[in-house]
Amino acid sequence: MPFLSGLDLSAMFNVEDIRKDFPILYRKVNGKPLVYFDNAATSQTPKQVxxxxxxxxxxxxxxxxxxxxxxxxxxxxxxxxxxxxxxxxxxxxxxxxxxxxxxxxxxxxxxxxxxxxxxxxxxxxxxxxxxxxxxxxxxxxxxxxxxxxxxxxxxxxxxxxxxxxxxxxxxxxxxxxxxxxxxxxxxxxxxxxxxxxxxxxxxxxxxxxxxxxxxxxxxxxxxxxxxxxxxxxxxxxxxxxxxxxxxxxxxxxxxxxxxxxxxxxxxxxxxxxxxxxxxxxxxxxxxxxxxxxxxxxxxxxxxAIGFDTIAAYENELLEYGTAQLLAIEGLKIYGTSKHKTSVISFNLEGIHPYDVGTILDKLGIAVRTGHHCAQPIMDFYKIPGTIRASFSFYNTKAEIDALVEGVKKAKMMLS
Incomplete structure (x- = not known):
């Protein structure tokens, strides 16, 4: 994936300004600020649309x-x-x-x-x-x-x-x-x-x-x-x-x-x-x-935002999220191609993905769990499914930090 490197994103892209276009990002789920990482299923809709x-x-x-x-x-x-x-x-x-x-x-x-x-x-x-x-x-x-x-x-x-x-x-x-x-x-x-x-x-x-x-x-x-x-x-x-x-x-x-x-x-x-x-x-x-x-x-x-800008920013999120999640002992990422979009599909050793997803939801974090309508892939890896976190240009590294802490909490509760 030819993500652009060397772009000065701060000069052209302010994620906090972008987030203001998406009303749903300001709601709470289970009393917690919504962290929406199910973008591969459905992206959110800006007020302009x-x-x-x-x-x-x-x-x-x-x-x-x-x-x-x-x-x-x-x-x-x-x-x-x-x-x-x-x-x-x-x-x-x-x-x-x-x-x-x-x-x-x-x-x-x-x-x-x-x-x-x-x-x-x-x-x-x-x-x-x-x-x-x-x-x-x-x-x-x-x-x-x-x-x-x-x-x-x-x-x-x-x-x-x-x-x-x-x-x-x-x-x-x-x-x-x-x-x-x-x-x-x-x-x-x-x-x-x-x-x-x-x-x-x-x-x-x-x-x-x-x-x-x-x-x-x-x-x-x-x-x-x-x-x-x-x-x-x-x-x-x-x-x-x-x-x-x-x-x-x-x-x-x-x-x-x-x-x-x-x-x-x-x-x-x-x-x-x-x-x-x-x-x-x-x-x-x-x-x-x-x-x-x-x-x-x-x-x-x-x-109007620009797809080169979107790709560069999402690649930053992908690299950051990959590094932070892999620091969790027992976490395995599926899909490690050098050419990827901002999707991380992972599991915790010995824990069913559904159970992790349920705990994350209680923390206001929306991820997708299961086979993602791609059951042959899961059969290839001999797993029931994965936890999928998919990032969009309106997500932040702070939200990824919340995901990481949520996964750690789930691991502690379910191990």
Whole structure:
């Protein structure tokens, strides 16, 4: 991960000023100040985005693309302006390559469903051992429908993909490759540039799950040459229930619609239906209009801070937190790749992660415990799960100190 070193963060980034944008950070949990370290599951939302949501329902609430009245036209303009912001952020070539969805899982299923008619028995699909369940189960279902075979890129003890094994898995039968940009369970940044390049050499399409990368990295889908790239707004300071599918125009034209209904049609008779052009072909029904608008506002907020600044600061938190936690005897960190985002997944020897998480919650510290919807990773390490602390740019070293003291207390109580 090319985190920038040597940046004078104090000159460009004041975390205490940033924290003032997030009302929830000032509440208490169990009588203690909230320390929120579950950012890999859902980031918090700044008041600038909350204000956009309130403004929409206060002043613009109407259905879009269908009305000649003023409210409908204004809401449509705001929604499509947000699509343009997303196109610019990800550097998609065409505006219609940005499809609004309900989130990463919806986006993945849309693509998986579309490939049902394009695959046959003997075709092969490759996923990685580092995937979230949402990037495993849809492809298993696709294989069941088509007779295609699912193959898996193995991982090593550091939590990295074995790239030579991936190279050997590729063949003329490989039709699809699906990997996450960043592991949600371990924070590993995968070498997706190499993965995409090698897949294209055998004519395979590539979908990148960007749910965990987009809070830390600003992906350029044209530079990556990704065929599909997916993410969710709630990972990048936006609302839940809205996300994005980027797809190359050529691929989106090949795939059939995922759902039928209003908005995605050109003409309907009882004899035949013709479908709308992109992007509406994949956007059946009334969308999460407010969510789509707020998605754009969230990207505006993060871009105003700057992703280089965010990455550099979060890397400071990662290095500090890693050093402080490893000083606790009996603590083991899983996922030790040199290329990581700000996620520390760990356990205390002989203590179940759930028990540690419960005690931390009593101290106002929110972490995630369990298999993190990545059960194959836990099976690889032969553990039931981990305690995951995931940091964002609005977290502080003082909060990490509170986490460390909380883990020490849990160890004392549970040993």
């Amino acid at each position: 909350i204000d956009v949501i309130v403004d929409y329902y206060s002043n613009y609430n109407a259905n879009i693309h269908r009305g000649v009245h003023t409210l409908s036209q204004e809401a449509t303009d705001l929604y499509e302006q947000s699509r343009k912001k997303i196109q610019t952020h990800f550097n998609a070539k065409f505006l219609h390559e940005i499809i609004f969805t309900s989130g990463t899982t919806h986006s993945i299923n849309l693509v998986a469903n579309g490939f049902t008619s394009l695959l046959k028995k003997g075709d092969e699909i490759i996923v990685s051992a580092l995937e979230h369940h949402s990037n495993i189960v849809p492809w298993q279902m696709l294989c069941e429908r088509t007779g295609a075979t699912l193959k898996v890129i193995p991982m090593n003890l550091e939590g990295e993909l074995e790239i030579e094994a991936y190279n050997n898995l590729l063949s003329k039968n490989t039709k699809l490759v699906f990997v996450n940009h960043v592991s949600n369970a371990l924070g590993t940044v995968n070498p997706i540039e190499h993965i995409i390049d090698e897949a294209h050499k055998v004519g395979a399409a590539v979908l990148i799950d960007g749910a965990q990368s987009c809070p830390h990295i600003k992906p350029d889908v044209q530079a990556l040459d990704a065929d599909f790239y997916v993410t969710s707004a709630h990972k990048v300071c936006g609302p839940t229930g809205v996300g994005m599918l980027y797809g190359k125009e050529s691929w989106l034209k090949k795939l059939p619609p995922y759902q039928g209904g209003g908005e995605m049609i050109a003409e309907v008779t009882f004899e035949k239906t013709t479908y709308a052009d992109l992007p509406h072909k994949f956007e059946a029904g009334t969308p999460n209009i407010c969510g789509g608008i707020a998605f754009g506002a969230a990207l505006d907020y993060m871009n």
